[in-house]
Amino acid sequence: MNPVEVEGLTRRFGDFTAVDGVTFRVRRGEIFGFLGPNGAGKTTTIKMLTGLLPPSEGTGRVAGLDVRAERDGIRERIGYMSQKFSLYADLTVHENIELFAGLYGVVGTRYEERRAWVLEMSELADAVDRLAGELPLGWKQRLALGCATLHEPSILFLDEPTSGVDPVARRRFWDLIAAMSEAGTTVFVSTHYMEEAEYCHRLALLNRGRLIALDTPRALRARTVDPIFRLETEDAPRAVQALVHAPGMVEAAMYGRDVHVTVENETTGVDTVRAALAGEGLSVASIERVEPSLEDVFTALVRAEGGAVVG
Amino acid sequence: MSGRAGGGGGPRLNPLRVRRMDAKEIRQLFRDPKTKRIIFAAPIIQLLAFGYAVNTDVRNVATAVVDHDRTAESRALVDAFTASGYFRVVERSDRPADLAEALDRGRAVVALEIPAGYAADLKARRSPAVQLLADGTNSNTATVAQGYAGEIVQAYGARLAAAAGGRRSGVELRTRAWFNPSLESRVYNVPAVIGVIVLMMCLMLTALGIVREREVGTLEQLLVSPLSPAELILGKTIPVAGIAVLQITLVTTVALLWFGIPITGSVPTLFVAAVLFILAGLSVGLWISTISATQQEAFLSMYLFILPAIILSGFLYPVHTMPDGFRYLTWLNPLRHFLDVVRAVFLKSAGFADVWVSIAILLAMAVAGLSFATRRFRAAL
Numbered sequence: 089m090n091p092v093e094v095e096g097l098t099r100r101f102g103d104f105t106a107v108d109g110v111t112f113r114v115r116r117g118e119i120f121g122f123l124g125p126n127g128a129g130k131t132t133t134i135k136m137l138t139g140l141l142p143p144s145e146g147t148g149r150v151a152g153l154d155v156r157a158e159r160d161g162i163r164e165r166i167g168y169m170s171q172k173f174s175l176y177a178d179l180t181v182h183e184n185i186e187l188f189a190g191l192y193g194v195v196g197t198r199y200e201e202r203r204a205w206v207l208e209m210s211e212l213a214d215a216v217d218r219l220a221g222e223l224p225l226g227w228k229q230r231l232a233l234g235c236a237t238l239h240e241p242s243i244l245f246l247d248e249p250t251s252g253v254d255p256v257a258r259r260r261f262w263d264l265i266a267a268m269s270e271a272g273t274t275v276f277v278s279t280h281y282m283e284e285a286e287y288c289h290r291l292a293l294l295n296r297g298r299l300i301a302l303d304t305p306r307a308l309r310a311r312t313v314d315p316i317f318r319l320e321t322e323d324a325p326r327a328v329q330a331l332v333h334a335p336g337m338v339e340a341a342m343y344g345r346d347v348h349v350t351v352e353n354e355t356t357g358v359d360t361v362r363a364a365l366a367g368e369g370l371s372v373a374s375i376e377r378v379e380p381s382l383e384d385v386f387t388a389l390v391r392a393e394g395g396a397v398v399g
Numbered sequence: 400m401s402g403r404a405g406g407g408g409g410p411r412l413n414p415l416r417v418r419r420m421d422a423k424e425i426r427q428l429f430r431d432p433k434t435k436r437i438i439f440a441a442p443i444i445q446l447l448a449f450g451y452a453v454n455t456d457v458r459n460v461a462t463a464v465v466d467h468d469r470t471a472e473s474r475a476l477v478d479a480f481t482a483s484g485y486f487r488v489v490e491r492s493d494r495p496a497d498l499a500e501a502l503d504r505g506r507a508v509v510a511l512e513i514p515a516g517y518a519a520d521l522k523a524r525r526s527p528a529v530q531l532l533a534d535g536t537n538s539n540t541a542t543v544a545q546g547y548a549g550e551i552v553q554a555y556g557a558r559l560a561a562a563a564g565g566r567r568s569g570v571e572l573r574t575r576a577w578f579n580p581s582l583e584s585r586v587y588n589v590p591a592v593i594g595v596i597v598l599m600m601c602l603m604l605t606a607l608g609i610v611r612e613r614e615v616g617t618l619e620q621l622l623v624s625p626l627s628p629a630e631l632i633l634g635k636t637i638p639v640a641g642i643a644v645l646q647i648t649l650v651t652t653v654a655l656l657w658f659g660i661p662i663t664g665s666v667p668t669l670f671v672a673a674v675l676f677i678l679a680g681l682s683v684g685l686w687i688s689t690i691s692a693t694q695q696e697a698f699l700s701m702y703l704f705i706l707p708a709i710i711l712s713g714f715l716y717p718v719h720t721m722p723d724g725f726r727y728l729t730w731l732n733p734l735r736h737f738l739d740v741v742r743a744v745f746l747k748s749a750g751f752a753d754v755w756v757s758i759a760i761l762l763a764m765a766v767a768g769l770s771f772a773t774r775r776f777r778a779a780l
Binding site: 138139140163164166168170172175177179183186187190191192193195 | 415420422423431621
């Protein structure tokens with residue numbers, strides 16, 4: 089039995105289908121990444137799996153229990169952390185831990201142990217009496233993770249847990265996730281930070297409510313996508329303008345100060361790009377073939393599916 | 400890992416979870432300066448307002464006098480007015496136009512005009528007529544002042560007649576108010592503040608508390624935990640009920656010790672009614688939380704409920720003077736029944752046997768309200 093098994097899961101809001109016939113399995117102890125643009129259906133899927141939202145169609149089993157009929161059992165076995173900080177800002181660190189320990193029935197010596205573990209893990213031992221709302225965002229996230237794992241859930245659902253957190257705090261957060269996964273916890277995490285996707289064992293790519301790819305990051309990157317070139321030029325925005333409509337081009341986009349351009353044919357690609365830019369009077373400082381990043385793969389997959397809903 | 404299988408029927412109640420929710424709720428209520436102000440300032444302001452400011456007693460009514468007669472007898476009549484304590488002469492004039500102006504400008508509420516020949520008429524045993532004009536914009540004061548003026552004039556006439564050796568008129572009406580012999584509005588209003596305060600607290604703290612959690616996202620965090628809807632409801636309502644009981648005690652104590660309003664009836668009866676009334680109020684609060692997405696919406700719904708509830712309760716306007724339709728409507732209003740009990744216990748020495756009908760209605764409302772609200776609440780989660 090896999091910790092999460094989903095078959096044809098669908099959720100409609102009126103005429104809008106937020107999640108459309110999604111099927112996947114999450115293996116024990118893996119970090120399962122859920123990727124997709126805003127509105128792709130990540131949060132809706134997580135809400136169905138955590139019992140916050142009933143599915144319109146399909147089945148979902150979490151820890152072997154049905155998401156419709158056995159929500160109470162699921163709630164005792166999972167931990168959940170949402171993108172919004174959802175602990176009590178007007179309670180102290182200690183009071184938040186005490187409350188959630190109580191709700192999950194963590195009492196006595198187990199409570200003492202778990203509380204010590206949370207404070208150590210989140211490095212909040214010196215801040216127990218501070219109001220949670222006064223903590224920096226990165227600390228809040230660690231506290232929220234701590235409160236979500238007080239009862240040692242076998243499955244952890246994290247819905248964009250690091251949104252808005254600075255890169256250093258984000259890294260530390262992912263180290264904690266990795267440690268929990270190594271200890272046997274199954275982690276189901278959604279994100280829109282591409283570099284975070286690299287921490288995941290497997291990635292599910294979601295677009296317009298549909299699952300468009302599911303594989304390891306390495307296998308996804310190895311997928312044959314159209315060749316991509318990085319070019320340096322003096323006016324990147326104009327270069328993008330010139331390239332998107334030029335023949336033989338699949339896609340051109342700003343990538344930092346550079347331009348990433350996807351061409352149909354690798355051998356003639358460099359010449360086509362140079363020609364198109366020369367037509368606009370732009371010179372090319374350098375141009376080189378780059379390995380597709382996960383983001384490139386993802387962009388290509390979304391494009392093949394007809395684009396994202398937003399952005 | 401807790402090994403309990405989930406999915407069982409019936410409401411699950413775990414005392415530990417309810418206790419932890421209550422503790423959290425009380426901490427939050429008393430930590431938030433806004434909530435603290437609501438809890439403590441609201442009863443004090445209402446007590447001051449209804450103990451002092453809202454005074455429906457008629458006393459020291461500003462009176463303008465035009466005396467065309469200017470005799471000892473006419474002055475004696477004016478003195479009879481002022482000596483009563485109900486009237487205070489603010490203007491004297493000999494032009495009738497001044498009376499109209501004093502009423503128009505609001506300088507006087509009542510104007511008394513004594514015609515020339517008043518004393519002569521009295522001596523000749525012809526009944527002289529004096530004119531009393533009252534500002535009817537405040538119908539309550541005008542009516543009461545007219546009544547007082549009539550009595551004064553009658554009594555004065557009777558006294559004169561007796562002095563002149565005549566017989567007293569055969570029938571004399573003497574009215575006496577029972578239960579509130581001094582007819583002080585404070586005695587009537589202050590105990591009733593209990594009902595209004597409790598209703599406000601139950602609605603505001605319950606509805607706003609739940610809706611705020613929904614707004615900031617903490618409700619979602621609670622809902623993915625094993626906390627059951629029944630435990631959540633108890634966690635939210637027990638502290639509010641506790642605060643409401645505390646406030647009833649506070650207001651009752653102030654009514655007794657500060658305003659000197661005695662409780663002549665049964666205090667346990669009052670508290671039984673209070674508990675039922677609190678339960679009814681909590682159900683309304685819970686229900687409002689299910690139909691409000693934001694705190695503003697909750698606030699608005701609250702006022703849409705609380706204003707009619709106060710107006711149709713007999714708090715300010717007596718129920719028996721309402722048109723039939725509205726009078727029947729008051730039967731659906733828990734505040735009306737609670738105020739009946741409060742006033743009966745404070746003023747009429749009532750015990751359980753005297754107010755059991757009101758208490759039975761409150762019980763029915765509490766049971767019906769709670770079962771409806773909890774069902775709506777579960778459905779809305």
